[in-house]
Amino acid sequence: MMEVPRGIVEEMVLSFARGHRLQHDRVRDVWIVQAPEKAFVIEGAAPHILRLLDGKRSVGDIIQQLAQEFSAPREVIAKDVLTLLSELTEKNVLHT
């Protein structure tokens, strides 16, 4: 069953909320999100998705670009992207 996350649609342009940012941790060689009084490691597709959040690209643009970059079916990429972005928006890490 493919569950389509609600709330985030392809036309939206998302960016990091103030006090949050994506960062490569050179010492541990992992990607992290810096947040108020904590930092959390993100893995798998997440760093690839989040590095494309530049305040200009829409969610749809990001899906398109990743589908090309990874030569993967658009709907597979779309599910990953929408799931991650919904989750982080719900946690107030991202906003529109």
Add this chain to the structure above:
Amino acid sequence: MTLPSPPMSLLAELTHRCPLACPYCSNPLELERKAAELDTATWTAVLEQAAELGVLQVHFSGGEPMARPDLVELVSVARRLNLYSNLITSGVLLDEPKLEALDKAGLDHIQLSFQDVTEAGAERIGGLKGAQARKIAAARLIRASGIPMTLNFVVHRENVARIPEMFALARELGAGRVEIAHTQYYGWGLKNRDALLPSRDQLEESTRAVEAERAKGGLSIDYVTPDYHADRPKPCMGGWGQRFVNVTPSGRVLPCHAAEIIPDVAFPNVKDVTLSEIWNISPLFNMFRGTDWMPEPCRSCERKERDWGGCRCQALALTGNAANTDPVCSLSPFHNLVEQAVRNDTQARKNFIYRRFKN
């Protein structure tokens, strides 16, 4: 030899000077004077070494860190090094030009402390007249700047009943996060324990108030419970020398802000040695690292890599030996000391010994 994993955060205690005198202050009883404080160049080197070592977040703290005229400069150094900067402040020295300068320097987050929701309660703890109004003004300025803000309330027997009002204040001031932290009993807090320690009923009521607020949503809540009422100890600092490094105003490097009470060990200083050498090979950072140092009942305990034997400073303060199991643990042979303190709460002493240089 494999090196220990690097620290995640640095607590930079820029100064012990502070306009407030809270009787549960986390600073040591022996406060460091202004003349002993590190200069800007040395703090800059500390931040560079911390980033190099793997620190991700720096918490500028004190005392009152805003008492340091170079705070803005140090925030911009942190920014340049890609360190996430958090200012832990009482807010009483904050005004619009200072906040604007901090914002421009790249400050990421502010943790603003409140001693209470009432003016009388706040002044009784902080000892500074007019502090509450200044804090509220500071919170409004921070809110307007857009810098993310956490309100911090330390709770104890005198203010614990007002937790619902604390949440209401946080919502009114537009804070995204609230920390409700029960007093921790080290140093000044331990000196004032009998006046501060809540009863079990008060604790249960406070936990209910936090849960009720969580259920409402819209506010991120950190809740720190008082370990005196627990059966198992807290994983103090996430384990000795595992995640956290503290630098005092004069440059001493510690595994936690209370560790200066540990006897028979040298406290390395950033003026003499690099942070990386201190973290990796100093006797201080290795003395309680991991599990090899543990006595029974910790050594054979299935929780030993979860709570790391609890808190070394608490073991020392209550049992006289830092290498003992934290007496908060019901398996500790010294657990009766904690039970006794909890029982004594009916005859609570009302006078505080305030945190001041002369006390």
